[in-house]
Amino acid sequence: MTNRIDAFCQAGALTVGNRLLTPSMISTQANEYRNNSLTSGHRACRGCGEALAARWAIDTAMRAAGGQIVVANATGCLEVFSTPYPESAWRIPWIHSVFGNTPAVATGVAAAMKVKGKTGIRVIAQGGDGGTTDIGLGCLSGMFERNDDVLYICYDNEAYMNTGVQRSSATPPMARTATTPTLGSSRGSSPDIGKSVPLIAMAHQIPFVATASLAHLADLESKISRAVAIRGARYVHIHSPCPLGWGTESNQTILLARLAVQSGLFPLFEAKDGEVADRTTIGPRVPVEDYLKIQKRFRHLFRPQRNDEALAAYQAIADYNIRRFGL
């Protein structure tokens, strides 16, 4: 089965119209019994994609697991804005250890639950792209390789935002960050494609790998719900726009997520046991330029003069994704 992303879209609207759905299809987010796992009052920036993604993902997991979840959290924005002592925004059992060990901590929690016979408790690990694709990759690969009973969720905002927008291995090509400035002859981060942790996860042949987007709530909830139900190592990578780091307006977060998908730059797909099992077709394509030009981190591609060569290279990346995944 192939999902179509435009199935529930209303003309001119950026969200899925829940009112058009039957009660069983209404999203966890619109459900009056939503857990609010990451409750209000935390200190995330306005329009924070990660906060939104985490609340959606964890509330969905809570619903899928009947309230029986434990979460291990990597160091990063999500940890910092949610738990300034003596406050905590988490209404779930939650542990933060250090930056790079979250998958291993989750493995330990899962082992404890198994040995204690608490097999109904589902263990989730979560972190940003720095904690996942860079410093935590060793522990993540170990967790995958052992097929530990952990769902790892990466909230990918494409740089080290907590420390002030430095490049990570998930930073897209040619983006300006604090460590890939657009000064002198430097034109932002490397033009190379970088690292795809979803594909690396698939190489471990774990039971379930998926990408998800803030612009596609029903798809995100479906993937998280199914991932929670599967035993073994699972990985969900959620594209999470960051107004501060990307230089965008806080009311553009969902729009950016949608344009990333519709341009082909962020393919939505899922894989079972190492093979792509499904993908979301994007319908009418959006040129990458529409996505890039509203972000200050890519301003140098348009000013002082338009860099046609760079934009063509960027479009080629999207076109390759569209071909590769059959979007």
Added chain:
Amino acid sequence: MRKQIEGSRAVAEAVALCRPEVICAYPITPQTHIVETLSEITCSGDLKPCEFINVESEFAALSVAIGACAGGARAYTATSSQGLLFMTEAVYNASGLGIPIVMTIGNRAIGAPINIWNDQSDSMSMRDAGWIQLHAENNQEAVDLHIQAFRLAEALSCPVMVCMDGYVLTHAFEAVDIPSQTQVDQYLPAFQPRMSLDPADPMTIGALVGPEAFTEVRYLADQGVRKALEVIPRITAEFQEIVGRNAGGLLSTYRTDDAELITIALGSVNGTIQDVVDQLRVEGIRAGSISIRCYRPFPYEALRQAVARANAIVVLDRSVSPGADGPLVTDVRMALPRASAQTYAVIAGLGGRPITKGSLYSALRRASDRSLAPVTYLDLNEAVIRRESGLVIETGAERGLVL
């Protein structure tokens, strides 16, 4: 049961008797035999329920243990040398979170130059990590200290590392009495975590703490570690009641009652020191020695009392704090009242160099007649130094600065 057994195997058997529920294993010499034996014991079904997890690094080993212990399971791991350094961030994290893991350190030197043999640079590097640190003098003590370590860790909700000299203890075969399962079960109740990750009672563990409370958190941790000074004598006494052996305590003394020359050390070298003490006694020198068993918290008061009559103290360090003598001698000097005995720092046994009775004897003789240098590297091979520094002189630009 008393049997002839390798130190690593004896420790593994003792750990298994403590019913750990999660064991994380990553190989590093000279600790490896411990986790190998535990994997054997776990696979044979003799230890149930227990999850034995082969991880991808020491950093993961301790991190898995942190998660397991926070999830309410008794957790154990073992490491050495570079492995301990690689997991450093998690070492500090475990104590910061108050997670009562027990970890064995098979003491080994730290590179560069790479060296797989024994000294105590590794555990010394974690001196200030907030763990309770116990040192075994022999394999019987290693066994007994591990069993007590779980009691201690869980009583104080503080991690404990049990240090045993690599090879000298880990690979040595000697007669060791392993307590029975009944004795250990009587001594060590099931793990009751102070906090755990439970959906029925959600808790945030590992929050961000700013300047308004960080000092207080550290103060409480310091107080927590210091409580071990009161708890250790109590749990040692209980161990003796059940197992019938006095093993543990903050330190042990050997012929110190009237001693004027006292040697202080950590770990297996104490056996050699005691032989030399006997020899000096025969020659009429009132010598004695002290084995520090609990290195963190440091037993200042107990040590002060034990060295009360000494006028010369030799402290043997199996690691160096470059530019500041050895770490143990620094602690000993802190423990001594003003204008008390002369202290001598002896750095010995680095990177597996044997500490022989002969060398130790001549150093202690010199200390006895006050002719020992304030800081001595035992058995320093001048020929090697001349050769190595000569190479530097030939190639170095700042000739005058090299030796």
